[in-house]
Amino acid sequence: MTAEPAAPQPRSGKTVRLPRTARRFQLLGAAREVFVAQGYHAAAMDEIAERAGVSKPVLYQHFPGKLELYLALLDEQAHSLVSSVRRALASTTDNHARIARSIAAYFDFVNDPSGAYQLVLESDLRSEPAVRKRVENSFTECVNAIAGVIAADTGIAPGEAELLAVGLVGLAETGARWWLVTGGAVPKERAVASMVELAWRGLAGYPRRNADSAGQEPSPGTADTAVTRHGPVDI
Amino acid sequence: MTAEPAAPQPRSGKTVRLPRTARRFQLLGAAREVFVAQGYHAAAMDEIAERAGVSKPVLYQHFPGKLELYLALLDEQAHSLVSSVRRALASTTDNHARIARSIAAYFDFVNDPSGAYQLVLESDLRSEPAVRKRVENSFTECVNAIAGVIAADTGIAPGEAELLAVGLVGLAETGARWWLVTGGAVPKERAVASMVELAWRGLAGYPRRNADSAGQEPSPGTADTAVTRHGPVDI
DNA sequence: TCTGGATGCCGATCTTGACTTCCACTGGCG
DNA sequence: CGCCAGTGGAAGTCAAGATCGGCATCCAGA
Incomplete structure (x- = not known):
């Protein structure tokens, strides 16, 4: 039921390319962690992206905004x-x-x-x-x-x-x-x-x-x- | 128990001078209205000050910040x-x-x-x-x-x-x-x-x-x- | 194997909104 | 008459959401 990102941060140099569905799933997992730990307001899109090991634009290519993600x-x-x-x-x-x-x-x-x-x-x-x-x-x-x-x-x-x-x-x-x-x-x-x-x-x-x-x-x-x-x- | 501001906005030209205690009491009343109606995050210090009929610096002379007021x-x-x-x-x-x-x-x-x-x-x-x-x-x-x-x-x-x-x-x-x-x-x-x-x-x-x-x-x-x-x- | 297109991705930047503060003004009081 | 506490307009600061142009990677077809 809950998406678990494969690894918190695959920070080894470059980000691996993922198919759209898999990336979305991973983003949801990262967002869940951050939203749960910080609440909606304190949570930053930067942190969600960083947690997922991608940059912010990727986040916005999957979700129109912070609210929709939440x-x-x-x-x-x-x-x-x-x-x-x-x-x-x-x-x-x-x-x-x-x-x-x-x-x-x-x-x-x-x-x-x-x-x-x-x-x-x-x-x-x-x-x-x-x-x-x-x-x-x-x-x-x-x-x-x-x-x-x-x-x-x-x-x-x-x-x-x-x-x-x-x-x-x-x-x-x-x-x-x-x-x-x-x-x-x-x-x-x-x-x-x-x-x-x-x-x-x-x-x-x-x-x-x-x-x-x-x-x-x-x-x-x-x-x-x-x-x-x-x-x-x-x- | 709940502070009720005398009038939402004594918008008649100038603000009347109030003793410190009374002013604080009134500010609390205005802040309560705004915080209740909007929640902490959506509430703006501007609106609280305006509701009380004073300017923002007055607010900050009574409370160190938004959090303390809340x-x-x-x-x-x-x-x-x-x-x-x-x-x-x-x-x-x-x-x-x-x-x-x-x-x-x-x-x-x-x-x-x-x-x-x-x-x-x-x-x-x-x-x-x-x-x-x-x-x-x-x-x-x-x-x-x-x-x-x-x-x-x-x-x-x-x-x-x-x-x-x-x-x-x-x-x-x-x-x-x-x-x-x-x-x-x-x-x-x-x-x-x-x-x-x-x-x-x-x-x-x-x-x-x-x-x-x-x-x-x-x-x-x-x-x-x-x-x-x-x-x-x-x- | 080569190539053209499509997809995924990022660095850097823009923009907005809200908290906070600076400085001049005013009106009562000694 | 001069002082000063209280007041307001306006600017400073900053965090965070949202975006633009370009680069890298993969894949289908010749």
Whole structure:
């Protein structure tokens, strides 16, 4: 999914000639590194070109400008996140597992070694309408996907389901980012399990349209058993 | 809390002379408007000065530079948010009310007509370490405040409580911002109540150290009654 | 193998926009 | 009446996005 430049800088004298497609792919990789490390504004086209081992005009032969280059990367990551969440929801009909896998999807998205999640979740440049539109769209699509499942499987009104989905996405997003900045102080599975527990307890309290016993919570046990009651979360 | 310039532009010929404190206060107000409307990068010192009805050198006599001006506003808002959350937690010992008021605090923070919440929650310029530090600090302080309450009132380990607090903050933050962009399609109280419901159900499942009945959830009713069972949320 | 065209690439430069500062002016105050 | 803090117009400085003309490299066809 993420373009990896063959070598950071083939600085040995001259630049090798590359076919157009390959060069574009490499430029995207270099741009991703710089944008992630510096943010949009601090990133310089000079540095992107240098990182790719080419000169600036080459960059402008592949992309009309800095913004378009950024948007290409943003689209790439936004689609990646949305499709991950959709896959998580479609991978099972067990709603607890759906939540667990969706939250895990956020953690995995954030955990990508390239750090490209920042383009979607921590973008500067929300002042730019095109960027704002894409960020909000990806968020909304995730919300709608989750809200759809909630509304379909419970008697909750669509508007209410949407609100809950927003809360869940916020929980997953923030939890994932927090877990990342702590640098793995707690294992990922543990953090995911906590978020799932928090989320599921909330969802489980609502009545289910198909009245099976899963929606009915027994009185809570001890803290330890409560946290691990559903067992470890598998991807 | 937010400085309101007496008039956007006292464009009547000459600028009135103001005592230093008042001038600074007015400059902060003008700067807040411009930074909120345009973001840090798109904002121009020219426009801030013009908005305040003074010339640029005056601006630089009160603030060393654009960054310091921005940081002053950022501090202002970050402290506002943190103290609101702290106040909400300290205003009662009823944990359900604590959650409700804390979440409401996020909604109120976001709902400020000045839109200054953007400085904390949607700042471009996270690439700047000073900014990142302040944003993360305010987040962490909110998390710690909530985690402290959780850990104190339950048997949950501090690390686990911190994770839950992160989830709650993310839920509140994202919910509030979502509610704002929808432009009041649903009433604020309704949105807050949904977030509270989602959050509380999760928290309520955990055992309470002081075993009073508030932590024990009865079996859920219908969707409508479930949402409003706790009654409307008062500030 | 030779050749003409096309493609890829670069050094150097232009241009813009925004932060910052210099110097003269003005109006109140001792 | 003279001082001076506050003020403004305008210029300085600089970083960074965008571009122009020319050189090098590769490939198809005779």
